[in-house]
Amino acid sequence: MAIEPPFLEKYKAIFQSSANEKEKSTIVDVSEVLELPLIDLGHLNLGPFERQKCIEKMARAATEWGFFQIVNHGIPEELLTRLKQEQIKVFQQPFDKKSEGNFLNLSAQSYRWGNPLATSLSNLSWSEALHITLKDISKMDEYNKLRSTIEEYAEKANVLAQRLAEHLAESLGIKVSYFGDNCSPSSSSLRMNRYPPCPYSSTMFGIIPHTDTDFLTIVSQDHVGGLQLERNGRWVSVKPNPKALVVNIGDFYQALSNGVYKSIRHRVIANQEIERYSAAYFYCPTYETVIESCSKPSLYRKFSFKEYRQQIQKDVKATGDKVGLSRFLL
Numbered sequence: 009m010a011i012e013p014p015f016l017e018k019y020k021a022i023f024q025s026s027a028n029e030k031e032k033s034t035i036v037d038v039s040e041v042l043e044l045p046l047i048d049l050g051h052l053n054l055g056p057f058e059r060q061k062c063i064e065k066m067a068r069a070a071t072e073w074g075f076f077q078i079v080n081h082g083i084p085e086e087l088l089t090r091l092k093q094e095q096i097k098v099f100q101q102p103f104d105k106k107s108e109g110n111f112l113n114l115s116a117q118s119y120r121w122g123n124p125l126a127t128s129l130s131n132l133s134w135s136e137a138l139h140i141t142l143k144d145i146s147k148m149d150e151y152n153k154l155r156s157t158i159e160e161y162a163e164k165a166n167v168l169a170q171r172l173a174e175h176l177a178e179s180l181g182i183k184v185s186y187f188g189d190n191c192s193p194s195s196s197s198l199r200m201n202r203y204p205p206c207p208y209s210s211t212m213f214g215i216i217p218h219t220d221t222d223f224l225t226i227v228s229q230d231h232v233g234g235l236q237l238e239r240n241g242r243w244v245s246v247k248p249n250p251k252a253l254v255v256n257i258g259d260f261y262q263a264l265s266n267g268v269y270k271s272i273r274h275r276v277i278a279n280q281e282i283e284r285y286s287a288a289y290f291y292c293p294t295y296e297t298v299i300e301s302c303s304k305p306s307l308y309r310k311f312s313f314k315e316y317r318q319q320i321q322k323d324v325k326a327t328g329d330k331v332g333l334s335r336f337l338l
């Protein structure tokens with residue numbers, strides 16, 4: 009049975025429309041490949057001077073890039089390999105099973121593919137994903153190896169995300185307990201992405217340009233590459249480093265830091281021949297948490313995660329895309 013989602017059938021009208029021939033070339037190939045600033049978290053344990061230097065480097069990357077990569081992060085390589093293996097196994101299941109509604113006993117929206125609201129190539133994502141809100145994990149079959157691997161990973165990713173968020177907060181005067189008070193392992197989510205080869209075009213989005221709705225995201229990716237980010241008004245490709253984890257600032261940290269840390273638009277370009285896997289851990293607060301700038305005058309009015317999510321849902325319905333933080337500008 010076929011594992012691939014029926015992209016070409018479902019989005020036939022979009023692919024056939026001749027106007028899109030022009031549009032096809034608007035998703036330009038980006039030739040500039042950059043390495044993200046590399047932060048060795050091992051330096052946090054080399055004494056106060058090295059620790060300070062490491063934290064400053066992280067804060068600078070969050071300010072100037074909104075992105076960095078980390079090594080010596082405390083998540084065992086063996087666990088990352090196991091997560092990838094389980095991820096491959098789950099996506100290799102027949103499409104009919106994955107799209108059945110209660111796949112793995114998770115909610116109907118957990119398995120996603122393409123973009124149900126796509127109207128043109130520019131808002132169509134050539135990928136499938138399993139987006140798991142971690143409070144739902146207990147619904148999965150207890151003896152499922154995917155579940156136990158995700159549980160193990162989520163626990164470690166939560167510790168790492170909190171550590172990173174707290175280090176980044178040091179220079180901003182945010183209370184040390186802020187993240188521990190407002191985020192818990194079950195308020196975050198894990199999105200496992202699979203980007204199937206895209207025979208249609210060499211310049212198709214795997215994920216359309218977006219910012220992340222969270223404080224920060226930890227991404228583990230393989231060697232294939234395709235992640236791009238906006239830097240100084242241009243799109244640049246990120247050189248993949250399977251030995252490191254990618255960290256990016258999300259909308260909530262941009263709001264909390266009053267615009268000091270940047271939630272940068274990023275996207276993934278599909279590959280014509282090779283499939284790609286990534287897993288994104290979104291470090292989020294509980295829905296009731298109110299996010300307010302840490303300094304004055306505030307760029308953004310305060311909002312709760314719940315309110316932010318509702319606004320996104322409204323905007324996605326109306327425009328096919330989230331508007332995001334600019335909705336909350338003062």
Ligand SMILES: O=C(O)CCC(=O)C(=O)O
Pocket residue numbers: 199201215220227229235274275276285286287288
């Ligand atoms: O696949 C990647 O490298 C990035 C994924 C991503 O941006 C997301 O899931 O929000």
Ligand SMILES: [Fe+2]
Pocket residue numbers: 218219220274288
């Ligand atoms: Fe993202």
